[in-house]
Amino acid sequence: xxxxxxxxxxxxxxxxxxxxxxxxxxxxxxxxxxxxxxxxxxxxxxxxxxxxxxxxxxxxxxxxxxxxxxxxxxxxxxxxxxxxxxxxxxxxxxxxxxxxxxxxxxxxxxxxxxxxxxxxxxxxxxxxxxxxxxxxxxxxxxxxxxxxxxxxxxxxxxxxxxxxxxxxxxxxxxxxxxxxxxxxxxxxxxxxxxxxxxxxxxxxxxxxxxxxxxxxxxxxxxxxxxxxxxxxxxxxxxxxxxxxxxxxxxxxxxxxxxxxxxxxxxxxxxx
Amino acid sequence: xxxxxxxxxxxxxxxxxxxxxxxxxxxxxxxxxxxxxxxxxxxxxxxxxxxxxxxxxxxxxxxxxxxxxxxxxxxxxxxxxxxxxxxxxxxxxxxxxxxxxxxxxxxxxxxxxxxxxxxxxxxxxxxxxxxxxxxxxxxxxxxxxxxxxxxxxxxxxxxxxxxxxxxxxxxxxxxxxxxxxxxxxxxxxxxxxxxxxxxxxxxxxxxxxxxxxxxxxxxxxxxxxxxxxxxxxxxxxxxxxxxxxxxxxxxxxxxxxxxxxxxxxxxxxxxxxxxxxxxxxxxxxxxxxxxxxx
Numbered sequence: 001x002x003x004x005x006x007x008x009x010x011x012x013x014x015x016x017x018x019x020x021x022x023x024x025x026x027x028x029x030x031x032x033x034x035x036x037x038x039x040x041x042x043x044x045x046x047x048x049x050x051x052x053x054x055x056x057x058x059x060x061x062x063x064x065x066x067x068x069x070x071x072x073x074x075x076x077x078x079x080x081x082x083x084x085x086x087x088x089x090x091x092x093x094x095x096x097x098x099x100x101x102x103x104x105x106x107x108x109x110x111x112x113x114x115x116x117x118x119x120x121x122x123x124x125x126x127x128x129x130x131x132x133x134x135x136x137x138x139x140x141x142x143x144x145x146x147x148x149x150x151x152x153x154x155x156x157x158x159x160x161x162x163x164x165x166x167x168x169x170x171x172x173x174x175x176x177x178x179x180x181x182x183x184x185x186x187x188x189x190x191x192x193x194x195x196x197x198x199x200x201x202x203x204x205x206x207x208x209x210x211x212x213x214x215x216x217x218x219x220x221x222x223x224x225x226x227x228x229x230x231x232x233x234x235x236x237x238x239x240x241x242x243x244x245x246x247x248x249x250x251x252x253x254x255x256x257x258x259x260x261x262x263x264x265x266x267x268x269x270x271x
Numbered sequence: 272x273x274x275x276x277x278x279x280x281x282x283x284x285x286x287x288x289x290x291x292x293x294x295x296x297x298x299x300x301x302x303x304x305x306x307x308x309x310x311x312x313x314x315x316x317x318x319x320x321x322x323x324x325x326x327x328x329x330x331x332x333x334x335x336x337x338x339x340x341x342x343x344x345x346x347x348x349x350x351x352x353x354x355x356x357x358x359x360x361x362x363x364x365x366x367x368x369x370x371x372x373x374x375x376x377x378x379x380x381x382x383x384x385x386x387x388x389x390x391x392x393x394x395x396x397x398x399x400x401x402x403x404x405x406x407x408x409x410x411x412x413x414x415x416x417x418x419x420x421x422x423x424x425x426x427x428x429x430x431x432x433x434x435x436x437x438x439x440x441x442x443x444x445x446x447x448x449x450x451x452x453x454x455x456x457x458x459x460x461x462x463x464x465x466x467x468x469x470x471x472x473x474x475x476x477x478x479x480x481x482x483x484x485x486x487x488x489x490x491x492x493x494x495x496x497x498x499x500x501x502x503x504x505x506x507x508x509x510x511x512x513x514x515x516x517x518x519x520x521x522x523x524x525x526x527x528x529x530x531x532x533x534x535x536x537x538x539x540x541x542x543x544x545x546x547x548x549x550x551x552x553x554x555x556x557x558x559x560x561x562x563x564x565x
Contacts, residue, residue, distance in 0.1 A: 053442075079444035086438075094432035094439055101428055109444030112425040161442075 001064070002167050002200040003029040003052065008061030010047055010224075021047035022058065023224035029168070034194060034201045036211040038243065039221035040252045045204045048221070049170045052202070054078040066167045080109050083161030083199075085154070085174040092157030095146040099137060099156065100126055102145055106160035133159060133189060151182030158190050162199055169194060171203040175210075187214065208240045222250050275404060277523040281516030282407040283388075283468045284487065286414050288495075288515040289508065290461030291488030293418070296507070298454045299434040303359030303485055304344040305462045307366030308337040310481035312463025314370045317379040317476035326387040330467040337463020338456045340366060345452030363481075370478050378477040379470075386471035403472065410468065414461060415508050421457075422504055430454050462488075483540045490543055491515035493550040 005027040012019045021044045029035060039045050050056045052063060054075035062071045065081045086092055093102050103126045104117050123141060130138040133155050137148075145153060154174060162169060171190065175183035191214060194201050205211050211218055218235045220228035220243070227250060230238070287309060294302040312333035319329035340362055347358035371377065391409065392402025421427040430450045433440040437447035462484065470476040495514020501507040522543075526536055534542070 074446070076441045076444055076446045079442050084442050091436070091438055092442075094436050096435055097428070097432060102432075105425075105428055105432055106443055108425065112429050112445060114421075114424045114426060116423055117425050117428040118423070 001028050002031050002033070002066055003027070003202070004062075004064035005048070005052065006062045006064065008051060008058040008063065010044075010051055010056065010058045020224050022051065024061070025225060027219070027226060027229075029200050029202065031200055032198050033217055034215035035203070035217035035219050036215045037202060037204045037219045037221060038206070038208055038211045040247065042223075043221040044224040045221055046172060047224075049084070049172050049202070049204060052168070053082055053084050053170055076110075079166075080164075081167045082170060083164075083166040083168070084170040085157050085161050085172065087173040087176050089150045089153040089157065089177060092160065093145045093153055096144060098142050098144055099130070099148070100141040102156065103130065103160060103163070106163045109164050129159065129163070130156075132193075149182070150178050151186055154178060154182075154186045155189050158186065158193060162193055162197055165197055165199065167200060169199045169201040171201065171205075173204050173206055176206055208243045212238055212240065212243070220246065222247075222252065273523055273527060274520055275400075277520040278516055279403045279407050279472070280469075281519035282404070282411040282512070283472055284465060284491070284519060285411045285512040285515040286468065287462045287465035287484060288488050288491035288511045289414060289418055290458040290465065291485065292492050292508070292511045293458040293461065294455055295489060295492060297422070297431055297434050298451055298458075300348070300355050300451065300455065301359070301485075302341075302344060302455060302458060303356060304340060304362035304366070304455075304459055305359075305484045305488060306481045307363035307370070308340045308459040308463045308481075309466035309469075309484040310370050310476065310478055311340055311366050311373075312337050312466030313470035313476035313480060314373040314379070314478070315463075316467035317381055317470050318373055318375075320381055320384050320471070321379060326385050326390060326471055330387050330464060330471065333467030333470075334460045334464030337466070338460035340463070341459025342452055342456035344459070345448075345455035348455075349448035349451050367478065374476065374478065377479075378475055380475050381470060382474035384471075384474075388468065388472055407468070407472070411512060414464070415512060418461075419505060419508050426450075426453075483543065486540070486544050486547055487518065490547045490550075491518045493547060494518050494521075497550065 005025060008022050008025050009020070010022040012021055025044070025048070027048075037045050037048070047056070051058050054070070054073055054077070058071070062069055064070065065078065070078050070081070094105070100118055100123055104122055107126070127138040127141055130141070135152055135155055137152060137156065140148075145156070148156065158174070174190070175186050178186060187210065201215070203215065212235060216232040218228070218230045218238070219226055228246065287305070291305060294300050315336045316326070316329040316333035319332055320326055324332075344358050344362040347353045347361060348355050353361070388403050388406040391406040395405075397405045422431060429440055429443075429445050430453070433447040433450045440447045440450065466481070469480070491514040492511055493514070494517055495510030495512070496507075498517065499506060499510040499513060501510045522539065525534065525539070525542065529538070
């Protein structure tokens with residue numbers, strides 16, 4: 001197993017109220033799995049990714065990555081095993097640094113010494129890697145990332161996240177803030193890179209069509225639990241309407257669902 | 272020669288301005304400990320020179336003391352999660368007492384003692400009158416080049432990234448807290464080295480000589496940015512030194528001619544603070560004038 005989430009519980013206090021974000025949750029991902037995760041707002045999707053990446057520590061339960069118990073590892077140590085892409089393109093890059101500098105930082109995780117970040121040889125290698133994106137970014141190595149469009153930045157971020165071939169890739173609605181055309185492009189790049197390097201992937205999305213179309217597993221979360229965990233065959237038989245019906249049955253209001261359905265731009269409008 | 276002395280000072284204080292640039296711009300950490308580490312460098316170097324230590328090693332020891340004090344601020348701010356400004360103030364206040372202890376009295380006279388600047392000028396047989404200028408220029412140049420090279424290393428680049436986006440640095444497997452501690456240590460090392468050189472240049476070390484260091488450093492950084500509008504790291508670091516020299520020149524002009532306008536030397540810090548205030552407030556003021564005020 002690449003990822004083992006074992007009986008994990010995480011609660012937050014909102015004022016006097018206790019909110020259970022993850023409720024005794026179990027999840028296993030085998031090598032090569034590409035699982036999509038859907039759920040209404042507050043279902044615990046992002047908390048699940050945070051707990052796996054080490055951004056927050058579970059109250060109870062254990063997290064194992066590639067067989068190792070990482071429950072007490074800080075985020076920067078887990079980063080050797082986990083790559084992560086956030087929804088906001090601003091979060092995945094250092095915008096005041098150049099494309100080449102960002103990639104070079106991502107090309108080597110952890111220990112950093114006094115070797116020059118960029119040499120002619122490293123630049124050439126990075127430019128070859130960038131060319132695989134097919135976005136002509138290899139011609140813009142010396143440009144600051146701030147000058148890239150949201151789609152270009154997010155494609156670069158995906159590349160940075162998988163550059164050191166992590167065991168697990170976490171995608172947190174990483175196309176939600178993009179316009180439809182760019183979202184398609186970035187998703188296609190993601191699928192291609194994940195397949196090429198056969199990286200086990202967990203992708204949170206608001207788009208149910210995306211969740212059905214991408215990957216070999218579909219996970220539906222509700223109130224901190226996994227309601228549905230479907231394999232490839234079952235997933236193929238399902239339609240968006242079926243998922244909406246399932247959500248209604250567990251009492252997710254249509255309001256929450258419409259927001260959650262992420263009609264292209266909804267992700268950008270949410271805070 | 273009104274500007275000769277100002278240029279010399281601008282270069283020696285330029286080391287301090289580089290340190291402030293490192294904390295304020297690279298790490299995005301407004302570090303007030305510099306008000307304590309500047310006189311710390313002067314105190315350590317001063318007492319060592321009085322005990323007969325070579326002024327070069329005395330200056331380096333002063334810088335080393337600043338390095339440790341900066342690391343302390345970094346530890347307070349990261350490991351102990353004390354808000355950055357407060358962490359700096361705490362270090363600064365601790366250093367006030369410590370500096371008095373190191374010196375044993377509020378000030379040390381170093382006039383007539385060997386100085387690393389005059390020593391370098393002699394060793395290179397620099398022309399008389401310009402010896403201090405060239406010697407301080409050499410020091411400033413070496414520090415600037417080393418800083419520039421460092422910021423282009425893997426470690427230095429990670430430091431630059433961590434100032435803007437610590438989440439990214441964490442996701443890339445590096446603990447941003449360590450980068451912050453190292454960055455603050457380097458920054459205060461430069462500031463203390465500057466203090467050590469200023470003590471040798473001016474011929475005294477004084478426990479009060481650090482008051483307003485952060486404001487003078489910020490003024491240099493900002494003036495340089497306004498003048499050169501740098502787009503690269505090389506440009507940014509050059510701008511800091513140009514800013515430091517211009518700032519010292521402006522001060523010497525103000526001291527010379529300000530009297531006619533009713534200014535005295537004691538008004539200097541008020542004027543400096545107003546300059547920094549104006550520069551920092553400029554974006555907000557510009558927005559307000561355009562009617563986009565918040």
